Structure formats: structure tokens, C-alpha cells
Amino acid sequence: MRKPVVLITGANGEIGHGLIDYFSHQTHQDIVALDLHPLDEQLQRHCHASIVGDIVDQNLLQRLVSEFEIHAIYHLAALLSTRAEYTPDAAHAVNVNGTLNLLKLAHEQARWHGNTVKFLFPSSIAAYGLPDRAAKTDAGRVTETEFAFPRTMYGCNKLYCEQLGRYFSDHFRQLAQDPAPSGVDFRALRYPGLISAQTAPSGGTSDYAPEMLHAAARGEPYNCFVDPEVVIPFMAMPDAIDGLVRLAEADAGKLRQRVYNVTAFSPSAGQIREEVLRHFPDAQIGYEVDLPRTRIVDSWPADVNDTPARQDWGWAPRYDFESAFRDYLVPGISRTAQQSHG
Ligand code: NAD
Numbered sequence: 271m272r273k274p275v276v277l278i279t280g281a282n283g284e285i286g287h288g289l290i291d292y293f294s295h296q297t298h299q300d301i302v303a304l305d306l307h308p309l310d311e312q313l314q315r316h317c318h319a320s321i322v323g324d325i326v327d328q329n330l331l332q333r334l335v336s337e338f339e340i341h342a343i344y345h346l347a348a349l350l351s352t353r354a355e356y357t358p359d360a361a362h363a364v365n366v367n368g369t370l371n372l373l374k375l376a377h378e379q380a381r382w383h384g385n386t387v388k389f390l391f392p393s394s395i396a397a398y399g400l401p402d403r404a405a406k407t408d409a410g411r412v413t414e415t416e417f418a419f420p421r422t423m424y425g426c427n428k429l430y431c432e433q434l435g436r437y438f439s440d441h442f443r444q445l446a447q448d449p450a451p452s453g454v455d456f457r458a459l460r461y462p463g464l465i466s467a468q469t470a471p472s473g474g475t476s477d478y479a480p481e482m483l484h485a486a487a488r489g490e491p492y493n494c495f496v497d498p499e500v501v502i503p504f505m506a507m508p509d510a511i512d513g514l515v516r517l518a519e520a521d522a523g524k525l526r527q528r529v530y531n532v533t534a535f536s537p538s539a540g541q542i543r544e545e546v547l548r549h550f551p552d553a554q555i556g557y558e559v560d561l562p563r564t565r566i567v568d569s570w571p572a573d574v575n576d577t578p579a580r581q582d583w584g585w586a587p588r589y590d591f592e593s594a595f596r597d598y599l600v601p602g603i604s605r606t607a608q609q610s611h612g
């Protein structure tokens with residue numbers, strides 16, 4: 271008998287850390303973690319198995335299904351926006367071909383065990399593309415269907431994978447003699463920039479906010495790569511995890527969309543700097559503006575409309591800008607620093 275499991279790809283990343291930690295407290299699901307890099311030791315004990323491998327490797331995925339029966343997939347593995355701009359071919363291979371491999375695997379698994387496979391996909395505000403800062407100010411809170419003209423390889427990959435997921439769930443094999451549902455239940459969140467107290471990001475373009483904070487907590491100087499007026503939405507990691515899990519648990523009949531915006535707060539880079547300084551008054555935070563990276567951030571909306579998520583599955587972030595710093599980020603970072611020194 272193969273073991274019924276939940277598969278998490280990209281499990282050793284920032285969201286993977288939060289999600290595995292959440293599952294370890296809340297549920298009794300057997301988790302199989304997959305990542306290019308070995309899973310951190312403290313996470314391994316919460317997983318049934320942890321596999322080091324590449325989602326582009328079809329042989330690895332076939333070996334996986336010979337051992338496990340997969341009932342849900344949290345597909346987190348990706349190359350993020352800045353990294354993807356430097357290596358667009360690799361980004362396309364991982365972000366698109368890797369996602370296609372996993373959608374096919376979800377379909378095969380559903381056919382095999384006869385149950386729907388939920389496929390949770392973290393999309394991004396990078397799926398949007400606004401021409402410049404003025405247009406972004408005029409646009410206000412954008413809905414899921416507006417400004418879908420991404421300006422990065424990563425954003426193009428995310429937008430296309432949202433469509434692939436919709437295709438697999440709703441239109442798969444539509445010309446077959448015997449059309450049957452694929453068995454894939456694709457659900458996506460368009461996340462804003464995420465900020466975690468436990469992990470520091472790498473390879474993204476919203477990284478200036480978490481980088482400012484983590485550098486301050488380590489007592490290291492930091493130069494922010496966007497100017498103080500830049501605004502995009504952000505969210506504290508526990509809310510990101512809560513959103514993903516709530517969407518996964520939502521009654522399918524209540525979901526009117528497959529892709530939902532979610533957001534929590536939209537501070538400018540200057541306001542983030544001030545908030546970091548309020549908690550770490552000795553921090554040295556300057557600006558060394560990188561114009562191409564700033565243009566990428568300026569192509570992302572300043573705010574998104576997340577009313578459908580609130581209405582359909584009860585999305586409601588716990589943390590606003592001030593409480594995220596006061597109640598989660600600052601105490602969490604201090605605890606993490608103490609643990610690593612102790
Ligand atoms: P991360 O970079 O911390 O983690 C990604 C993980 O994927 C890494 O551990 C990496 O080793 C793994 N990975 C990369 N290529 C792989 C491959 N070919 N095979 C197997 N594993 C591979 O990123 P994260 O912040 O945890 O993001 C997770 C997901 O959420 C990504 O899809 C990302 O696009 C999305 N997302 C993140 C944010 C954010 O601000 N963190 C915002 C929007 C969307």
C-alpha cells in the first residue's frame with residue numbers, strides 16, 4: 271500500500287518553513303517535502319519524508335508516486351523575480367515546466383486513487399504589470415482581471431501557470447470522446463511581498479522590506495535598493511500561511527474564482543524604514559537606488575482588491591502594518607536571534 275500524503279515542493283523556502291511549522295501544530299497529515307536543497311533539520315522531524323530533488327526531473331516525480339499516494343500539493347518551488355530576470359531560461363524551466371509536471375502528476379494521482387487532488391499555487395503581485403508609478407497611483411486597488419501585463423519573466427510564468435491551473439481544473443481533455451474531470455482542484459493566491467521573522471528572503475524584488483528589518487536585527491548596515499516613495503502591498507508570514515490553508519480548506523462550491531488577490535498593508539519604503547528604526551533605533555538604513563529593480567517594483571500595484579477572497583472564503587489578515595512589526599516580526603526576530611546564539 272502506498273502511503274497517502276500531502277506533497278510540498280520548495281519546502282525548504284520561506285513559505286515552506288511557515289507551512290511545515292503550521293502543519294506540525296494543527297493537523298495530522300503526512301507530509302512529503304521536496305526541495306533542491308536538504309530540508310532544515312528542525313523541519314525534518316515534522317515530515318514523513320524529505321526528498322532532495324528537482325521538480326523538472328520527471329524520473330524523480332515518477333519515483334515519488336511509486337512510493338506515495340498524493341492527495342494534495344502545495345507547489346511552492348520557484349525561482350523568484352530578480353533571480354528569474356538574471357536566468358530567464360532556468361526560470362521558465364522551473365516555474366513553468368516544473369509546474370506543468372506537477373499538474374500532470376496531480377491529474378495522474380487523481381485518476382489513480384479516484385479522489386480530487388487539491389493543488390495550491392502561490393502566485394504573486396508580479397502577475398500584474400503597470401506602465402509606471404503615475405499609472406500605478408491612478409490605478410488604486412486593482413482587481414484580479416486588471417493590468418495582467420507582467421514585465422518580468424517571473425510574472426509571465428506566474429500568470430501563465432494560473433491559466434494552466436484553470437485549464438487543468440476546468441477544461442482538460444475537452445475534445446476527448448469521453449471527457450471526464452481531470453480531478454485537479456487548482457486554487458491560487460496572488461500574494462504581495464511577504465515578510466517572515468524566521469527566514470530572510472533571497473532572489474526576490476520585494477526583498478528590500480524584509481532585508482531592511484533582518485539587517486537591523488543583526489546590527490548590520492543596509493542600503494535599500496528602491497527610493498522612499500515606492501509602494502507595494504506586503505503581508506506578515508503567518509497571514510500568508512493562514513490564507514493558503516484557509517483557501518485549501520474552503521468549500522469548493524463557495525469558490526467563484528480559481529485565483530484570488532490577498533493583501534494586508536501597503537507602506538512606502540520610507541515608512542518601512544521609519545518603522546524599523548522605531549524598533550531598532552541604532553539601525554543604519556540608507557538608500558542606494560537600483561533603477562531597473564525599482565522599475566520592476568513600480569510595475570506592481572500599490573494595492574490590490576481582495577474583496578472576492580474575503581467574501582468567498584473568509585480571508586481576513588490578522589496583522590496590519592504596525593501590529594505586524596510590534597506583535598510578530600520584532601519579537602519573532604529577537605527569539606530567532608537568541609535561539610541561534612544559544
Ligand atoms: P524561496 O525562494 O524561499 O523558496 C523557494 C524554494 O524552492 C527554495 O527552497 C528552493 O530551493 C526551491 N526550489 C527552487 N527551484 C527548485 C526546483 N527546481 N526543484 C525543487 N525545489 C526548487 O521562496 P518562498 O518565498 O518560499 O516562495 C514560495 C513560493 O511563493 C514561490 O512560488 C514564490 O513565487 C511564491 N511567492 C512568494 C512571495 C514572497 O514574497 N516570498 C510572494 C509571492 C509569491
Ligand code: AKB
Pocket residue numbers: 350351352393394395396424461462463464473474475476477
Ligand atoms: C519577488 O519579489 O519575486 C516575490 C514576489 C512578490 O513574488 N517576493
